[in-house]
Amino acid sequence: MDQNEPLQNEKIERVLSPHPLSFMRLQSLCLFLIIWGVLVGWLVNFSEYKTLLGSMEWYPILVWGGVLLLVGVIASLITIRWSVLILYLGVFLAGVGFMWSQNWVKDSGIFIPFYSIFISVAGFLLVEGYRRSHKYIISNLRIIFKGGIFTKRERTLRYDKITDIDAKQGILGQIFSFGTVIPISASGFGLGSDKTLAAGGVDVGIKNVRFLGLFGGGKEVQTPRARSYYELHGIYPYKEVKNLVENMVQNNVITPYQQKQVELQEEQKEVQKEQVDIQKQMRDLLKKQMVSNDESESEDENIKSV
């Protein structure tokens, strides 16, 4: 739906986009790249370790790549997303490949900081583009989630289909007044799961005869989670928007008490309708009676005159 194509009786309440700092997880990846790249440049060119790092032309690259991948592994383990490691691995391999192809390996101390700045700036621009591709429209009838850089995505959620609202605000969000609201639908859209798995292996035996046993277990916890395109991600001002959504949901949900009231009102309407019908019938009867009385009176008068 376009913003200028509302439904019948639809009124747009708010059009929102995520806060510029709401994708800090992605931005911090770029930030680390830039800081570490510049730090490597300083270590190789200006610090007291420059002779040590300059003794072998591959040392700066190894230090740079080693820390980059180590941080990638740690970040991947914390966020349970291997994409961070893959991203850093890609940046590292692309950088090494470029240096090698251009024969700049011996000048890695100069190349690495500039390359890191270039990649980080590109990363920041990509994140900003991704952020700007989000659009959330809150109307009096539904919430529309739109987004996508190349593939256009859209989700429409009517308020009566929202069963639960999850809201969260991190420290950065508390400081800058933004937060995320996840409306969970009856179908479970907006729910994810955290899985933990543990496994162990036993390898016993001697020489060529060995036994291998594996045992393990898992646990799954349902948690509100959705892609940023399908939630109100990093919206500002958080409190106002959250209240607006909650009020909209409340106004569109009929509670059991209200439902009973509606039923009673409908019964009353039927009774009233019946009463109106009876009154109509009575009125018709009265009219008929009056007409017949008039007729009989006129007949009597005619007889008298005759």
Place this chain on the structure above:
Amino acid sequence: MELSPVDIVIFAPLAVVFGVLLFWFLQLLFIESQKYLLSKIRAKHEPLCRFTNFIGILFQTICHALGYTVTRSGISHFSVNIHYGHVKPKKEKRGIFEWISNSFLFLGPFFIPSAVLLTSVYFFTGRSFFIPSPAADAFYTFSEQFIAFGTALHQFSVKFFNFLFTIDLFDPRHIGFILLLVFLGMGIRPSYIGEEKKKKVDMIYDLKNIQAHITSSPLYVALLFLLAYIFYYISLLLHGNWYVALFSIFGWISIIAIVSLLVAHFLILLIKITDTLPKWWALLPYSMLPLSYILIRIVFYFLPIENILFFSLLFMICISALTILILVKYKTNTFKTKT
């Protein structure tokens, strides 16, 4: 000089305590002034004030948790946000344990952030941690104790300020230190600026809290003094300087806290002044800081002189201050009179 036994036994141990109290009080005054400045820029810089609140509350909560850990009460709940922090112990302990954990809560925020800074200063100026030796300067009386304490603080201050005035802004470690100094300087305070001014939370409020804490259990305070005296006598008998050393650490912490608060003051003042400037002109003072520094470092690279780092910093500060003055004169009504 004749030594009075009363002076040595009773008054001498109090000298360093008074010294620490004096510096702590100075720290309190700076905190109060910082809070006043922050409240002045609050309307336009709400996120900054929230951020400073968060740092203050974070340290206060950490101190409270530390108190429970020290008293072995355990921690069953720990949460911090920008308005308040909450720590719940596993076991509710009464008496001296409760008093100790509350002491951490009330006094910790004044010392813990600057203790973090002191640790980082050690890596830059390790040899500045100087404690006067009793063999060289016999300090047995109140005045000698005070002089010894002052000497320890003076030696440290000289090295610390020497380091501060020769900070190299091209060195990432020094940049990290400056950031930490500003970051912690914003949060060295136990109370915070609320969204609405419901209750006056100021220096008097903090002092009242501490006073109530002390007067609630005078026995524990007396015990604390007794322990200090015992420690002093042991140091005295063994001709050690541990007593002065211990209190000197608190003095150093206070000095660092005051410097950190001063730097934060300059930053807040800069923000306050630039608020009065037109939108794009307000960016100029911020950009002048790095630009002037880079420029002068390039000049000094080709025309080397002595004390390059100091003069580079001085140049940066002077040029930035001059830029601000010019902007304030020509872009605001501050220096203009009615004609």
